[in-house]
Amino acid sequence: LAKTTQPISMDSYEGQEVNITCSHNNIATNDYITWYQQFPSQGPRFIIQGYKTKVTNEVASLFIPADRKSSTLSLPRVSLSDTAVYYCLVGEGYSTLTFGKGTMLLVSP
């Protein structure tokens, strides 16, 4: 199971773009990269998933370089409600998914 490393915390202001990078040096060929968001006292919520290059949905973009040893979650124009913990998980379906420490994003007015 690939181990992930993320910044412990990040600060931003409303309206800014936020990029959170996750390192996963020993990612395996079949592994997908999945990001979850968690608010206090709630369960994690799926944000986005990718395998390579770039994936975009209505809430975020995920950038994955060719070597796949890292990935960057991009949140455009954050608001106060984006304050949460963001987890990067790397694995494939036949392995258990282990949450790393996550990144606490604080968005200020």
Add this chain to the structure above:
Amino acid sequence: DTEVTQTPKHLVMGMTNKKSLKCEQHMGHRAMYWYKQKAKKPPELMFVYSYEKLSINESVPSRFSPECPNSSLLNLHLHALQPEDSALYLCASSQVRGGAKNIQYFGAGTRLSVL
């Protein structure tokens, strides 16, 4: 509908009590999970059920007993818990346990306090 429902939302129990946590999903998912989350820590996997059979037990003490009565329901039976077992207990489900794109859908959790 991507909802996983957990009951109760809050539970306070003594160390000699027996209680159960319930989890329900109607997405047709065949894999269900229990996680434990302590304050300011990431979720820790406890159990995995695949097609109603226990497939992973992450060395959880026997005072936690999971049960999967059917494909939509998952229970966690609690007995003789310790104060350090106080935590947020999360249930999740996914389409199947296998497959490269294992996206899990989580419930809101049960906040458990053991006195």
